[in-house]
Amino acid sequence: MGNEFKEGTLDLANFIMADLKFTVGDNLLKCVQCGMCTSTCPGAQHSNYNPRDMIEKILKGETSIIDDEDLWYCFYCYTCHSTCPVGNSPCQANQVLRQIKISRGEADAHLRPFLGFGYSFLNNGIGGIPSNFFPEMREDIGEDWWNFKCDLDDIRENLGLGPVIPPKETIDEVSTILKQAGFEKRLEEVKRIKDNEKVEKSTE
Template sequence: MKVQKITDTPLNFVEEIINDIKSSKEDGVLKCVQCGMCTSTCPSAKHSDYNPRDIIERVLQGDETLIEDENIWNCFYCYTCHSTCPVGNSVCEVNQILKQFAISKDLAYDKLYEYLGFADSYYSAAIGAIPENFYPDIREDVEGWWEFRQHLGEIRNELNLDPVTPPQEVIDEVSLILTNCGFKERIEKVRKSNEL
């Protein structure tokens, strides 16, 4: 495997990760002793080629090709690695940062495209809702889900619960915030990249 350095020294790459806003700043990456506890307990490692120990080893080597590695997308942030690491490292945090690096370099829009429904829901309804493109799979996998989904409003009403969707003024305010911070522009960029 060819190792390509992102910076002059591997430590610069590690420092970029440690200094990222998503990092818990405990320098666990630098304390990694490659014991493999993260990998031995990782659900994703059991079912894919994803290897948390390898991720950190490559980070410590300054291997920029890591942000192009398909395996970083197999981490789903269960934080099992974090809870078992004897030195307080969090490979899932590192993966979040690596994914952001990939997104910033326009390397991952295809990974994001199927999740645009979540983004659209935040923007248009101010809530996180399951995108409709996931409905067929859920309907097949979860018995009774579709019927429940069809009658959710009635069920909430019977339980004297407010509607799931917030008032329109809240939706408008959240949409304005998401527009002003560049969220809307970014999701449109992801959408357009998949249409090319």
């Protein structure tokens, strides 16, 4: 996000519409509160997350919505985006609200589970499932998936495809860009907080 949200300087709806993550412009202002987004939202079916209510509070300028923990139950499946009759995008508005929390350093607890994804991107040059998830996935999905995973490079070679992991020069280039953008620094900040909490728990 280019600018940090500061209450009293720019109203919340305009801030969201000006953000690059929000691609539907002033369609945010066209919300008719029909509830289509909430009725089709998988997150709303299994939690108290309510995208219709979120948009209503944004349009009313209720900045308390930024601190609503239910925002983190959005899956970013974009169902609301595709079903809204006026072309609004509650999921993109949600992304901007979350980013405000992240920029303030107030969302580390929600970011920690994704540290592995961040380091995988930094070290391998591509997004992917971190290896620490493999044991649980092997148990949930089964041995066929695990065998496929282990033999993936051979399978790709037989199909005439290159390896999944890009060449070293590509990895180095991506890693350099991410480091220059502050990505590695942010990962280290979240990891440090996580490690400190582990130490505190072990001394209790």
